[in-house]
Amino acid sequence: MEFITKNTGKNPKPMMVLPGVYLIGAGPGASDLITVRGARILALADIVFYDALIDLSMLEWCDGTKLVPVGKRCGAHSSSQHFINKQLVDAANKYPVVVRLKGGDPLIFGRAQEEIDALEQASIHFEVVPGITTALAASAQLKQPPTSRDLSRTLTLTTLPGRCTHADHQTFIYYMARDQLSDIAQTLIDQAFALDTPVCLMESVSLPTQRSFGCTLDELRMGDVQHYFLDKQPVVVMVGEVYRRNFQSLTPLIEPQMNFNVLQAAS
Amino acid sequence: MEFITKNTGKNPKPMMVLPGVYLIGAGPGASDLITVRGARILALADIVFYDALIDLSMLEWCDGTKLVPVGKRCGAHSSSQHFINKQLVDAANKYPVVVRLKGGDPLIFGRAQEEIDALEQASIHFEVVPGITTALAASAQLKQPPTSRDLSRTLTLTTLPGRCTHADHQTFIYYMARDQLSDIAQTLIDQAFALDTPVCLMESVSLPTQRSFGCTLDELRMGDVQHYFLDKQPVVVMVGEVYRRNFQSLTPLIEPQMNFNVLQAAS
Numbered sequence: 187m188e189f190i191t192k193n194t195g196k197n198p199k200p201m202m203v204l205p206g207v208y209l210i211g212a213g214p215g216a217s218d219l220i221t222v223r224g225a226r227i228l229a230l231a232d233i234v235f236y237d238a239l240i241d242l243s244m245l246e247w248c249d250g251t252k253l254v255p256v257g258k259r260c261g262a263h264s265s266s267q268h269f270i271n272k273q274l275v276d277a278a279n280k281y282p283v284v285v286r287l288k289g290g291d292p293l294i295f296g297r298a299q300e301e302i303d304a305l306e307q308a309s310i311h312f313e314v315v316p317g318i319t320t321a322l323a324a325s326a327q328l329k330q331p332p333t334s335r336d337l338s339r340t341l342t343l344t345t346l347p348g349r350c351t352h353a354d355h356q357t358f359i360y361y362m363a364r365d366q367l368s369d370i371a372q373t374l375i376d377q378a379f380a381l382d383t384p385v386c387l388m389e390s391v392s393l394p395t396q397r398s399f400g401c402t403l404d405e406l407r408m409g410d411v412q413h414y415f416l417d418k419q420p421v422v423v424m425v426g427e428v429y430r431r432n433f434q435s436l437t438p439l440i441e442p443q444m445n446f447n448v449l450q451a452a453s
Numbered sequence: 454m455e456f457i458t459k460n461t462g463k464n465p466k467p468m469m470v471l472p473g474v475y476l477i478g479a480g481p482g483a484s485d486l487i488t489v490r491g492a493r494i495l496a497l498a499d500i501v502f503y504d505a506l507i508d509l510s511m512l513e514w515c516d517g518t519k520l521v522p523v524g525k526r527c528g529a530h531s532s533s534q535h536f537i538n539k540q541l542v543d544a545a546n547k548y549p550v551v552v553r554l555k556g557g558d559p560l561i562f563g564r565a566q567e568e569i570d571a572l573e574q575a576s577i578h579f580e581v582v583p584g585i586t587t588a589l590a591a592s593a594q595l596k597q598p599p600t601s602r603d604l605s606r607t608l609t610l611t612t613l614p615g616r617c618t619h620a621d622h623q624t625f626i627y628y629m630a631r632d633q634l635s636d637i638a639q640t641l642i643d644q645a646f647a648l649d650t651p652v653c654l655m656e657s658v659s660l661p662t663q664r665s666f667g668c669t670l671d672e673l674r675m676g677d678v679q680h681y682f683l684d685k686q687p688v689v690v691m692v693g694e695v696y697r698r699n700f701q702s703l704t705p706l707i708e709p710q711m712n713f714n715v716l717q718a719a720s
Contacts, residue, residue: 213488216490217489218488218489218490218493219488219489219490219583220488220489221480221485221486221487221488221489221585222484222485222486222487222488222489222492223483223485223486225489226485291585291589291592291593292593293589293592293593293597293598293599294589294598294599294600294608295600295606296598297602298598299598299601299602302596302598312596313596314592314593314594314596315593316486316585316589316590316592316593317585317589318488318558318583318584318585319586319589322558322560322561322583322584322586323583325558325560325581325583326558326559326560326581326582326583327581329569329579329580329581330560331560331561331563331565331566331569332560332561333561333562333610333612334566335564335566339562339611339612339613340609340610340611340613341561341609341610341611342607342608342609342610343600343607343608343609343610344606344607344608345600345606346606346607
């Protein structure tokens, strides 16, 4: 297998990559939160299959590359995932450097296993380039470590309400949670989390449209708040005592509803 | 507050940053696994305080910058942490752009809270630039998602053995765990994890010296294996059913002991 070397205008330093498929994490959204390695491989790529969730500014790293949008926002259906797998294998047989650009980290809740299985079955060389996962990007935006020596030394990342029982003052960060906010709150309360446990919700992390809100676990349970968030934008939900220190700086989640009621009453 | 603009030779695109302190995640080790934003700010920095854990190739992003090593490998003592906090505040009063470069992600098990508190108390503007945390870099090297739809939809990151009870087929990734391998295994077994649950241990993730090993939870409990790992190198420990598919490709952790015994017998 021979290395492929290119010297592109955008990346003055030449780089060598092996032919194959690169599963690259784009990070949370902002184009400069991809890794240097990821940006360099994008500039070398012959074809890039990118999640519809990716902010388009990210594609400026590409240099005369064939760009193919794939998947759906907030999770692809099985049928389309099967088609993506086939597209990757077909492209690898046609182009030297194929990129599959996925939001966040490619291996965190991104259905990468199915793409990896397809590539392995077709004996195609592939590499994984990690990306900043949304939970950590949201923590950076909030300037709040999800763990601390005194409050929580455990961070749980999940897509499910309540599969982990409360054994310490832990921090939970939920992905793809917009449609199960009330379930998440109820399950944690059932597991003896305090009603006033702080919750921070962040939408479109790291993009100019980023919004963040705070509420208590009890408010989240009662809130019926999923309609506050923009359609098709991912929302990350952070729960734990560590967020109490940020609580005053967050926009209260419940206030928009009051304003809405005031507007309704006035109309 | 005025933006600072520089046009450096290494980063042809000029960038504007606000004066202040930047807590930047260096990622797991390889210099191109830092984010583009992190590399650009390093090139603009007037002074960089870097963890001793950082691979020195990372500092090539700096451009005529004053470089100050701080802390100790594998966790700083309180006294030195207090001194780092003071150095950051003092530097921010003297230099426009100060960087605190931390291994992995700055907010994951990195004692960032103490530095954040010191900067807030001194009313110094600061930003956090996320980094690739070691657990995700190790997953990328292994080409194995830590979660999968059928086996585990929850990933727990921790520094402690056994604070989270087993509620599903979950994946656990332990940081700074080299000295408590047996405890971790015993605690998970006590929580009804199967004796043959696969474990993957990875040292010096993403660096040329990277090594990875596989064993079962039962072998980890009995192994007395911490001396297999190099002094001062971080080891990440990944436990869960998702790793069974990689098991055959990993170097068995117990084999070195057998070889060692053979060598002893021969001497």
